[in-house]
Amino acid sequence: MSTILRTENLSHRYGSSWAIRDINLEIGQHGVIGLLGSNGAGKSTTMNIICGVLNQTQGNVYIDGTNIRKEPEKAKMSIGFLPQNPPVYTDLTVDEYLHYAAELRMVPDRQIKKAVEEAKEKCGIAHFSSRLVGNLSGGYRQRVGIAQAIIHKPRLVVMDEPTNGLDPNQLIEARKLIRDIATDHTVLLSSHILSEIHLLCKEVIMIEGGRIIFSDSMDAFNNYAQPNSLLVKMENPPPLQALHQISGVTKTEQVSEKQVRIFFTGDQSISERLIAASVQHEWRIREISLDKSLLDDIFKQLSSQSLQ
Numbered sequence: 347m348s349t350i351l352r353t354e355n356l357s358h359r360y361g362s363s364w365a366i367r368d369i370n371l372e373i374g375q376h377g378v379i380g381l382l383g384s385n386g387a388g389k390s391t392t393m394n395i396i397c398g399v400l401n402q403t404q405g406n407v408y409i410d411g412t413n414i415r416k417e418p419e420k421a422k423m424s425i426g427f428l429p430q431n432p433p434v435y436t437d438l439t440v441d442e443y444l445h446y447a448a449e450l451r452m453v454p455d456r457q458i459k460k461a462v463e464e465a466k467e468k469c470g471i472a473h474f475s476s477r478l479v480g481n482l483s484g485g486y487r488q489r490v491g492i493a494q495a496i497i498h499k500p501r502l503v504v505m506d507e508p509t510n511g512l513d514p515n516q517l518i519e520a521r522k523l524i525r526d527i528a529t530d531h532t533v534l535l536s537s538h539i540l541s542e543i544h545l546l547c548k549e550v551i552m553i554e555g556g557r558i559i560f561s562d563s564m565d566a567f568n569n570y571a572q573p574n575s576l577l578v579k580m581e582n583p584p585p586l587q588a589l590h591q592i593s594g595v596t597k598t599e600q601v602s603e604k605q606v607r608i609f610f611t612g613d614q615s616i617s618e619r620l621i622a623a624s625v626q627h628e629w630r631i632r633e634i635s636l637d638k639s640l641l642d643d644i645f646k647q648l649s650s651q652s653l654q
């Protein structure tokens with residue numbers, strides 16, 4: 347699939363301080379791509395520029411090959427945007443608001459009714475057509491925000507912290523809807539909550555201090571926790587040097603009298619070699635657990651690297 351979003355050395359300064367520096371992105375596939383970063387990392391600034399609501403200080407944004415600064419109307423036909431505070435009008439009904447959103451997105455007059463119906467259907471708000479937006483719960487108001495972002499069937503849908511502030515039930519529903527939308531659109535979604543990105547995204551771009559510090563698949567992010575380690579409890583533990591004879595062991599640590607942590611490279615077949623050695627030397631293993639770094643640790647590790 348062709349590239350839908352490309353940014354080239356995107357940088358932005360508020361006054362004299364840089365909020366983002368040299369953001370280079372290229373996104374081309376369907377699915378949910380996560381923009382992960384702590385508060386103030388630069389997510390909203392990046393998204394606002396990508397969607398053409400903020401003019402960058404330096405660099406370029408291409409939407410479906412069109413430079414958004416040079417041809418904003420053309421580029422914006424391919425983008426839907428749900429900003430951090432959804433731009434809903436509380437004194438309009440759902441239908442009135444979506445009709446207005448379709449006009450703003452230059453949906454041809456004769457197609458507006460159908461576009462409104464389809465967006466409502468997709469977002470599960472058809473039964474609230476004549477309800478004032480202001481009288482909807484937070485979760486449904488968010489759905490109206492999502493409906494306006496897809497009303498013109500853009501290839502790229504950008505959502506800034508779409509699950510922020512939702513209660514647990516609304517969260518589950520919102521995730522379902524986002525996954526569903528990502529089957530026919532590319533969704534770029536930001537969050538400062540790692541577990542949220544983990545649940546929703548197959549690709550993750552991590553931004554910290556205004557710079558990209560990681561960009562790869564969620565699997566690669568999970569695998570970042572190398573080397574893995576085993577926590578092993580033995581009835582009759584050997585001196586640590588004996589454990590270093592096992593192929594793949596890189597480091598050992600005495601955790602307590604009968605417990606050691608064994609760091610290793612390579613796959614988890616290390617545990618088979620360890621058990622074989624234990625049987626041979628009668629170390630009498632009582633417990634082995636894989637002790638992988640938690641995702642949150644990786645997040646902290648990457649964040650602190652970026653600040654050094």
Ligand SMILES: Nc1ncnc2c1ncn2[C@@H]1O[C@H](COP(=O)(O)OP(=O)(O)OP(=O)(O)O)[C@@H](O)[C@H]1O
Pocket residue numbers: 360361364365383384385386387388389390391392538
């Ligand atoms: N209008 C503004 N004027 C001055 N500085 C700003 C403005 N908007 C953002 N900033 C600063 O730019 C940096 C990046 O902010 P941005 O809102 O893009 O981050 P974020 O990752 O979206 O954070 P959050 O999740 O808290 O919104 C921060 O240091 C912020 O204080």
